[in-house]
Every structure is written in C-alpha cells, then in structure tokens.
Amino acid sequence: MGMRKVAVIGAGMTKFVRRALETPKELSWEAAKMALDSCELTMDDVDGVCFGTAPDAFDGVHMNGEYCSDGAGAWNKPFMRCFVGGGTGVFVPIQGWYHVASGLFDVVLVVAEEKMSSYYPHAQAAFLTIFDHTTERPLKPNLLWIFALEMNRYMTTYGIRKEDIARVSVQHKRNAANHPCALLGEANITVEDVLNSEVLAWPVQRFDVSPVSDGAVALVLAAEHVAKRLTDKPVWIEGVGWHLDTAYWTNRDLAYPRYVEYAAKMAYDMAGIKEPRKEIHIAEPYDPFDYKALHHLEGLQLAERGKAIELYLSGAAAPDGDLPICPSGGLLGVGNPIAAAGLMKVAELFWQLRSEAGARQVPGQPRRGLAQAWGDLMQVGTVIVMGR
Amino acid sequence: MTLLERDREAPSAWKGSLPVTSRYTYGLAGERFFRALKDEGKILASYCPKCDHTYVPAVNFCERCLSELTEWQDAGLVGVLHTYTLLFVDFEGQPLDEPELIGFISFGDGGIIHKLDANPDELEIGMPMKAVLKPQKERSGSILDIRCFQPVNK
Incomplete structure (x- = not known):
C-alpha cells in the first residue's frame, strides 16, 4: 500500500494514582519528557504531536x-487530539502511526492523559449525558448498569461461573504487583477476596472493576530510517485496526464484541497474521472489568467464543504461560486513567518486546504482541499489533 | 497539605443530593506560585535559560523544550499595561451599573489578566501598573488575592 514502516522507539509513564497533585498539563509533561529522554531526543527532533484524552468532563476542562x-x-508543532472514548489510548498511537506511515512526518510524539479525580463526587457522573436524553436518561442509568447487563448476558450465554471470571481480576492484580506505576497491585489477592468484595450492580463487584485514576503515558514513533539510526531495538507497528458497531447498545450482540473482531481482522491482515493464537505471543486486551478481558480475547480470535476463561484456568494467561495476558497488570491492576490506560498497554508491549519490563518481564523473548482498547458509546474496538 | 485542601469552608458531611462539580488541584507549579502570593505577597516568574523565555505565572516546565524549570524568581508587583477593555454588560448580558475595566498586565514573556482600578481616560497602553494585594490575613492562595492593578503613579 506504499506505507512506510513505523517503529516505537521510546516510552514513558507517570505513576497511576487515585488523586494526583499534578495538573493535567503537568502529568502530560512528565510522561512526554520521560518518553523523549528514553530515546535521547528533544522537541527539536519531533515533527508532530498526537494527544489522546477521553471526555473533557473528567479533567473538568472543556477542550482538554x-x-x-x-x-x-x-x-x-502540528497538533492533533483524538477522542474515541475508552478506545482513545490505543487509537492515539494509531493516529501517530498514520502520520508517520503516510510519509508526512518522521518523528511523532504520542501522549495520552486523564485526570479523573477532578470530577466530584465521582467520575461516573461524567457519563450521565452519554445516554439518550429521551429513552434512557429518565432511568438515571450509569455505566455499571451496562456492564452488569452485558456481563450477565455473557456469563449466561456460555455458562461461565463468576468464581472463574474472578480469576481474571486476581491474575491481573497479581501481575500489577510488579509494576512500579501500579495503583492496585496485590501480590496475594485471591478469588475469595474478589467474591467477597462489595456488590455494585450484580454480577459486578468492587474487585471486578478497575479504579478511577489519574496518569499519563507517552510514546515516541519514528519512521524506519530514523528508528534504525536511533536504536538497536525498534519495536515495529505491524498492524492497526479500528471499527465501530451500532450506536444503539441494545442492538449489539452483548455476548460477543463484533467491533473488536473487525478491528482485529484489519490489524491482522495488515500484519500478515493468519493464526492469531499462534502468532501473537503476549496480549494486552482491554480490561476495565474482568469479564471484559475475556469478551475481548474472544473478539480478538485469541480464544473460541465462551472459552477465553480456559486461558486463565489452564495457566496459559499467566506471565509464564504460552499466551501471557495483561502482563502489565492491566487496568484492573495498574489503574484506569482512561486514555492513558490504553496507551499504557502499548507501552507495555514496547517494554516486553525489548525485554525491558523488569520484574514483570515474561520469559521466552516474545516476538509479537497485541494491545486493544474499547470505547466510544461502548461500541468501538481499537487494536494495534507490534513486533520486533 | 495542598492549598486546595486547606479550604476549611468545605463541608465534612452533606445531606441530600450532592451537586456534580470539578475539584481542581493547583498542581506542582501552582502550589508554589500561589503559596508565594499568599504568604509573601510575591508574583513569581520561572525562567528557561535554554529558550530565554520567562513564564508568568510561573510554571514548572518550558513548553518550548520541555525542560524542567528550576530558576524561579520574584517578578515584582509592577508590570506593563499590554491592552485593556471596558465592560458594559455582565456575564449574563445585563447592563452594568458602572463599566468595569479589565486589563492584560505583561510580566516577562507572559502576564496576568486582571481587574483594573483606574480612570479609563488616564490609561495608556505601555504604562506601568502595580498589583494591589489583599491584606495577608484575607489571602487564600487565589488569583483574587490580587485585588486589582492600578497605575503606578495613582
């Protein structure tokens, strides 16, 4: 297609915390500066900047x-902000990718930031106005409702037990115990802890959900000729995809994320992947809720429908398994500052594929990884495949 | 303790429904800038030696090169009137009893937008203007700790 090869050559991230003293600008700066420093570039080397942040309401600044x-x-610099809700964190590196792949820029700085703690009393209220004002809002819905309804449908369709789904949360929070930026790493958490946590909207309990968080992540993307000059360990963006389902969440298949399947197929075609389960070595599916990681793994064709839980039950999803899932600790463990959380997954692939992930490095020198996010009105899938 | 959390008027408990609002932090730079204004009555600037650029209000990083800014200095209370306007209607479009003056007072390479206490006829762009601060006891760590700016020779 006449596109140039694009590499990730640097990454940085702030700690993910419950309430940061830093302003959104300062969080963005900390991550951006770290990413540039990691590959010894300065702003003079950067041709354009892509920025991702989810609803303005979180930070409380219109046109955030x-x-x-x-x-x-x-x-x-030329500056572009993208916004596809929760999918933003994986979409913003895609936006950076096409600015470099197209030949427009050689080096692009990609930054994602979210400061959810500004919204008071709770960030959940920022979602009040995403629902249809006439048919839905009079019922005062919130996102937990939607997820609880979807989780129940998913569990019932395939006969999956809640105590099995809790294993996802346990695995991710344990993985996060090794992440220096994590908010909810718990080395000793158990399935019982998850099942005993507060019920929010059955079947969703407190530990099934990722936390409200503040944080920022940044990457540096470079065209092939620049990347090869600057690093011995470029991590190539091999495929990207994104796809939108219906705007009516009532008209979607709640047990199967078709939007993720189509986004993944786009990315796999670009990367030349025919058998994802064999050709993807680590995966960072979007996991704001534990069942969502399973849901997305199925959409990503990394498991049969209703069977993703077997990856966890068999140990395949563990850091030393044959398909480590969310070795970062995911949103459930590291935290969920929306746009930053998605980009954290892409940064995790960068560190894992370069064998720079420290205590959470998976064995076997993985060659290829995938990150995915999900958002908009719960109907967009964004996917990126990276390899070394 | 941050400036925000020093707000003793914030209720410790609330009965009934809670209005949705935004609670902002001052940030790393804001904590330092507004504490100096409140406690010492100073307007602080930060300087980037690499870009030869001075930020007022002070910030902790240079947007031009992303360097951390460690050279903070007292910008003084006197700036230069860069431009001004005279307001005849309020925020809701209602006529004001008395027109209000708003000015942009430049300090360094930046500046502060604030109320002016002056006779509009005596204002000249380029003239020096001095910050009038509230008494220290009344200052809370807010941009309104500066009551207004007025001509230096007033």
Missing part, C-alpha cells in the same frame, strides 16, 4: 486537548 497541549509538547 488544547489545554494540555503545552505539556504534550505541542508548541509550534
């Missing part, structure tokens, strides 16, 4: 992309 632009390094 423009507000954070100084921290993201956008001064005097």
Whole structure:
C-alpha cells in the first residue's frame, strides 16, 4: 500500500494514582519528557504531536486537548487530539502511526492523559449525558448498569461461573504487583477476596472493576530510517485496526464484541497474521472489568467464543504461560486513567518486546504482541499489533 | 497539605443530593506560585535559560523544550499595561451599573489578566501598573488575592 514502516522507539509513564497533585498539563509533561529522554531526543527532533484524552468532563476542562497541549509538547508543532472514548489510548498511537506511515512526518510524539479525580463526587457522573436524553436518561442509568447487563448476558450465554471470571481480576492484580506505576497491585489477592468484595450492580463487584485514576503515558514513533539510526531495538507497528458497531447498545450482540473482531481482522491482515493464537505471543486486551478481558480475547480470535476463561484456568494467561495476558497488570491492576490506560498497554508491549519490563518481564523473548482498547458509546474496538 | 485542601469552608458531611462539580488541584507549579502570593505577597516568574523565555505565572516546565524549570524568581508587583477593555454588560448580558475595566498586565514573556482600578481616560497602553494585594490575613492562595492593578503613579 506504499506505507512506510513505523517503529516505537521510546516510552514513558507517570505513576497511576487515585488523586494526583499534578495538573493535567503537568502529568502530560512528565510522561512526554520521560518518553523523549528514553530515546535521547528533544522537541527539536519531533515533527508532530498526537494527544489522546477521553471526555473533557473528567479533567473538568472543556477542550482538554488544547489545554494540555503545552505539556504534550505541542508548541509550534502540528497538533492533533483524538477522542474515541475508552478506545482513545490505543487509537492515539494509531493516529501517530498514520502520520508517520503516510510519509508526512518522521518523528511523532504520542501522549495520552486523564485526570479523573477532578470530577466530584465521582467520575461516573461524567457519563450521565452519554445516554439518550429521551429513552434512557429518565432511568438515571450509569455505566455499571451496562456492564452488569452485558456481563450477565455473557456469563449466561456460555455458562461461565463468576468464581472463574474472578480469576481474571486476581491474575491481573497479581501481575500489577510488579509494576512500579501500579495503583492496585496485590501480590496475594485471591478469588475469595474478589467474591467477597462489595456488590455494585450484580454480577459486578468492587474487585471486578478497575479504579478511577489519574496518569499519563507517552510514546515516541519514528519512521524506519530514523528508528534504525536511533536504536538497536525498534519495536515495529505491524498492524492497526479500528471499527465501530451500532450506536444503539441494545442492538449489539452483548455476548460477543463484533467491533473488536473487525478491528482485529484489519490489524491482522495488515500484519500478515493468519493464526492469531499462534502468532501473537503476549496480549494486552482491554480490561476495565474482568469479564471484559475475556469478551475481548474472544473478539480478538485469541480464544473460541465462551472459552477465553480456559486461558486463565489452564495457566496459559499467566506471565509464564504460552499466551501471557495483561502482563502489565492491566487496568484492573495498574489503574484506569482512561486514555492513558490504553496507551499504557502499548507501552507495555514496547517494554516486553525489548525485554525491558523488569520484574514483570515474561520469559521466552516474545516476538509479537497485541494491545486493544474499547470505547466510544461502548461500541468501538481499537487494536494495534507490534513486533520486533 | 495542598492549598486546595486547606479550604476549611468545605463541608465534612452533606445531606441530600450532592451537586456534580470539578475539584481542581493547583498542581506542582501552582502550589508554589500561589503559596508565594499568599504568604509573601510575591508574583513569581520561572525562567528557561535554554529558550530565554520567562513564564508568568510561573510554571514548572518550558513548553518550548520541555525542560524542567528550576530558576524561579520574584517578578515584582509592577508590570506593563499590554491592552485593556471596558465592560458594559455582565456575564449574563445585563447592563452594568458602572463599566468595569479589565486589563492584560505583561510580566516577562507572559502576564496576568486582571481587574483594573483606574480612570479609563488616564490609561495608556505601555504604562506601568502595580498589583494591589489583599491584606495577608484575607489571602487564600487565589488569583483574587490580587485585588486589582492600578497605575503606578495613582
């Protein structure tokens, strides 16, 4: 297709915390500066900046992309903010990718930031106005409702037990215990802890859900000729995909995320992947809820429908398994500052594929990884495949 | 303790429904800038030696090169009137009893937008303007700790 090869050559992230003192600009700056420093570049080397942040309401600043632009390094540069809700964190590196793949820029700085703690009393209220004002809002719905309804449908369709789904949360939170930026790493958490946690909207309990968090992540993307000059360990973006399902969440198949399947197929075709289960060595599916990781693994064709839980039950999903899932600790363990959380997954692939993931490094020198996020009105899938 | 959390007027408990709002932090730079304004009555600037650029209000990083800014200095209370406007209607479009003056007072390479206490006829762009601060006891760590700016020779 005449596209140039694009590599990730640097990454940085702030700690994910419950309430950061830093302003959104300052969080963005910390991550951007770390990413540039990691590959010894300065702003003089950067041709353009892509910035991702989810609803403005979280940070409490309308046009938050423009507000954070100084921290993201956008001064005097072409600057683009993307927003596809929860899918933003994996979409923003895709946006960076096409600016480099197209030949427009050689080096792009990609930054994702979210400061959810500004919204008070709880970030959940930011979602009040995403629902249809006439048919849904009079019932005062919130996102937990949607997920509880979807989780129940998913469990019932395939006969999956709640105590098995809890294994996802346990695995991810244990993985996060080795992540220096994690908010909810728990080395000793058990299935009983998850099942005994507060019921929020049955079957969703407190430990089935990722936390409200603040944080930022940044990557540096470079065209092949620049990447090869700057690093011995470029991590190539081999495939990207994104896809949208119906705007009516009532008209979607709640037991199977078709939007993820189509996004993944787009990315696999680009990467030349025919058998994802064999050709993907680590996966970072989007896991704001534990059942969602399973749901997405099935959409990603990494498991048969209703069978993703077997990856966890068999140990395949563990860091030393044959398909480590969310070795970072995922949103359930590291935290979920929306856009930053998705980009954290892509940064995790970068570190894992370069064997720079420290205590959470998976064995076997994985060659190829996948990250995925999900968002908009719960109907967009965004997928990126990276390899070394 | 941060400036925000020093707000003793914040209720410790709330009965009934809680309004949805945003609670902002001052940030790393804001904590330092507003503490200096509140406690010492100073307006602080931060300087980037690499870009030769001075930020007022002070920030902790340079947006041009992303360097951390460690050279903070007292910008003084006197800036230069860069531009101004005279307001005749309020926020809701209602006529004001008395027109209000709003000015942009430049300090370094930045500046502060604030209320002016002056006779509009005596204002000249380029003239020096001085910050009038509230008494220290009344200052809370807010941009409104500066009551207004007025001509230096007033």
